[in-house]
Amino acid sequence: MSHSLPPEHAVxxxxxxxxxxxxxxxxxxxxxAAMRLSPERQRFFLAAYASMxxxxxxxxxxxxxxxDAQRDAERETILETVHQWQAQVMAAKADMDNPMPEGGPLTxxxxxxxxxxxxxxxxxxxxxxxxxxxxHRDIAEEPMDEWDDFIAYCEGATAAPxxxxxxxxxxxxxxxxxxxxxxxxxxxxxARDMAIFCYIIHILRDLPEDIKGPDRLVTIPSEMLIAADxxxxxxxxxxxxxxxxxxxxxxxxxxEHAWEHFETGQAQSSELLSVLDTDEADxxxxxxxxxxxxxGAMTENGYAAFLKDRDAIMQSTAQNSLPDVKKD
Numbered sequence: 001m002s003h004s005l006p007p008e009h010a011v012x013x014x015x016x017x018x019x020x021x022x023x024x025x026x027x028x029x030x031x032x033a034a035m036r037l038s039p040e041r042q043r044f045f046l047a048a049y050a051s052m053x054x055x056x057x058x059x060x061x062x063x064x065x066x067x068d069a070q071r072d073a074e075r076e077t078i079l080e081t082v083h084q085w086q087a088q089v090m091a092a093k094a095d096m097d098n099p100m101p102e103g104g105p106l107t108x109x110x111x112x113x114x115x116x117x118x119x120x121x122x123x124x125x126x127x128x129x130x131x132x133x134x135x136h137r138d139i140a141e142e143p144m145d146e147w148d149d150f151i152a153y154c155e156g157a158t159a160a161p162x163x164x165x166x167x168x169x170x171x172x173x174x175x176x177x178x179x180x181x182x183x184x185x186x187x188x189x190x191a192r193d194m195a196i197f198c199y200i201i202h203i204l205r206d207l208p209e210d211i212k213g214p215d216r217l218v219t220i221p222s223e224m225l226i227a228a229d230x231x232x233x234x235x236x237x238x239x240x241x242x243x244x245x246x247x248x249x250x251x252x253x254x255x256e257h258a259w260e261h262f263e264t265g266q267a268q269s270s271e272l273l274s275v276l277d278t279d280e281a282d283x284x285x286x287x288x289x290x291x292x293x294x295x296g297a298m299t300e301n302g303y304a305a306f307l308k309d310r311d312a313i314m315q316s317t318a319q320n321s322l323p324d325v326k327k328d
Contacts, residue, residue: 015116016043018109019050026053030165032322033287036279040173044121047113048164051092052131055085055105059135064216075139081105082135089128095119120178123167126188130160141216147257150221154196157219162195163187165287166272169280182275190272194265198291200258204251204303205294205314211236220254228253244304251303258295286321293317 012020023031023046034045063071063078085105088098092106092114101108118125134156144150167187171179183190203210203219210218215232225231228250238246269288273281297313298306306313 012039012043012046015109015112016046018107019043019046019113022050022053022110029287029290029318029322030162032318033283034165034168036283036286037168038173040179041168041171043113044117044171044179045165045168047110047117048127049161050110051089051106051114052128052161054107054110055082055131055135058105059138060217064138064214071141078139079136082132082139086128086132089114089118089125091115092119093125117179121171122178122180123164123171123187126186127160127164130156132156134160144219144221146223147221150219151196153219154199155192158199159188159192159195162191162198166191169284170272170275183272185271190268192265192268193261194269194288197258197261197265197295198288200254200261201291201295201298204254204298204306205310207235207247208239208307208310211239220250224250224253239307244307246304247307248302248304251298251306255295255299255303259299262292262295289321290317293320 031045031049034049035042037045058081059078063074066074084100088100088104088106088111091097091099092111095115096119098104098106098108098111098115100106101111104111106114134153137153137156142149144153164187167181167183168179170181170183170187172181173179181187207218211232218232218235220232230246230250235247235250238244269284273284276284294306294313294317297317
């Protein structure tokens with residue numbers, strides 16, 4: 001198996017440079033972890049991440065930010081856009097020419113990159129299909145009432161993209177046959193619960209920023225808000241006024257759920273680690289450590305204490321395990 005590189009850009013070339021521009025803009029933990037992989041796997045990650053980033057931004061940063069009346073008017077159009085995106089993904093998987101070279105959601109460069117990677121791999125298109133299902137829920141603005149609704153949403157919104165990373169950790173690349181993985185279980189099996197753990201911590205970490213937007217962009221199920229005896233409006237006011245103690249119990253409830261998924265995910269990750277080389281295992285460990293340290297900081301002194309020192313904790317945890325990617 002090829003070994004992972006230091007966290008810096010490989011020489012990518014067209015069409016992957018365009019994908020990197022999209023992926024690097026967020027400088028997310030998953031991106032920094034993927035930049036430790038071999039160049040071939042960096043290319044696959046960038047193609048996959050960019051293809052998902054494109055449609056996610058169209059829905060989250062475009063459609064869901066519109067006023068109510070405009071969203072109602074454009075709902076069918078945006079659903080058709082997701083359908084077109086999924087058709088492009090399926091064509092790329094089949095190693096076919098771009099079915100929408102002019103007006104499709106995926107640009108020519110991103111499509112070509114996805115065709116050169118996903119189209120030459122034994123990874124099914126399931127993660128993209130699962131993401132499309134989650135986006136349909138977003139577009140329909142389905143209520144997230146119960147914890148089970150949240151988990152169903154996570155299957156597509158976070159576990160599916162994470163499963164691609166798991167696949168790439170284990171994958172081998174051969175110029176003649178493309179990408180293959182020795183995993184006996186589907187990548188989602190290994191990714192699901194740790195991805196949900198990380199996503200809950202991500203929600204708690206970013207709540208001070210996310211609460212500034214519309215309520216529909218805050219993915220905390222009503223069941224959890226009721227249990228904590230708090231509303232989104234009260235969360236917004238507490239953060240705005242620096243009354244972080246009012247959020248401590250909500251954090252405690254969500255952290256309890258997060259650690260439950262962590263325990264399950266640890267067992268599934270152990271099986272994955274048994275087939276990884278040392279470098280790949282180190283990369284996975286570094287990614288998890290960022291969220292484990294954040295969760296530990298939230299748990300040890302309480303969520304309110306974390307919020308008071310949030311920026312410093314975020315900076316130290318990310319940089320300790322996944323330093324910023326070096327740029328040429």
